Amino acid sequence: MDLTKRIAQFENMCQADPSNEMAHFSLGKAYGESGRFEDAAASFMRCIQLVPDMSTAYQMAGDMLVKAGKLDRAGDVLTDGFTVASEKGDLKPKKAIEELLTQLKLPIPQVKKPAATAAAAAVDDSGPVPPGMMRCRKSSRIGNPMPRPPFKGALGEWIAANISKETFSAWISQGTKVINELRLDLSKDKDQDTYDQHMREYLGIDDEVMAEISSKTNG
Numbered sequence: 518m519d520l521t522k523r524i525a526q527f528e529n530m531c532q533a534d535p536s537n538e539m540a541h542f543s544l545g546k547a548y549g550e551s552g553r554f555e556d557a558a559a560s561f562m563r564c565i566q567l568v569p570d571m572s573t574a575y576q577m578a579g580d581m582l583v584k585a586g587k588l589d590r591a592g593d594v595l596t597d598g599f600t601v602a603s604e605k606g607d608l609k610p611k612k613a614i615e616e617l618l619t620q621l622k623l624p625i626p627q628v629k630k631p632a633a634t635a636a637a638a639a640v641d642d643s644g645p646v647p648p649g650m651m652r653c654r655k656s657s658r659i660g661n662p663m664p665r666p667p668f669k670g671a672l673g674e675w676i677a678a679n680i681s682k683e684t685f686s687a688w689i690s691q692g693t694k695v696i697n698e699l700r701l702d703l704s705k706d707k708d709q710d711t712y713d714q715h716m717r718e719y720l721g722i723d724d725e726v727m728a729e730i731s732s733k734t735n736g
Contacts, residue, residue, distance in 0.1 A: 653681035
């Protein structure tokens, strides 16, 4: 699907369900790919309004604002995002936000780690991975592995090896929204391709990862 059609599709999803944060996130990414940086930033900021602790949305909004030349606003968003990512233990967006703040020559906030609850203390996302668990490539958080690949083939095997059960379960919920809002019929190849595109978008499976999967299959 070309970029113009993807943008129209995501815009329709956002209009159909304004509370769908992942539709806004996907729209922001598509706007960014098309060079519409201010529109992209607005979409990512909408994600933050819906899910205030969505640290990746802060990262992406700040990056788009930098590219749009809105440096003061970018600094404010990134500073807030660094605090959110630090408090949640979201290591990947935290590192990316730190790099952007350094690029802008802005100070890195000093964030005190909150006192851990019993549940949080059981699994420290910044520490070593406990036996029988895994660090999810999408979220950078420690979670449970899936008992088996979600479907056959190299992509299913990659997902099982890199995506936690918790993250994939969240995608299933989001995927149901995609099916309903776009009225997809998964018995049709075109609609299945659309669903797969959204899944890869959600799980962070970009062209580079797909090339990696393809090379292993062909190798």
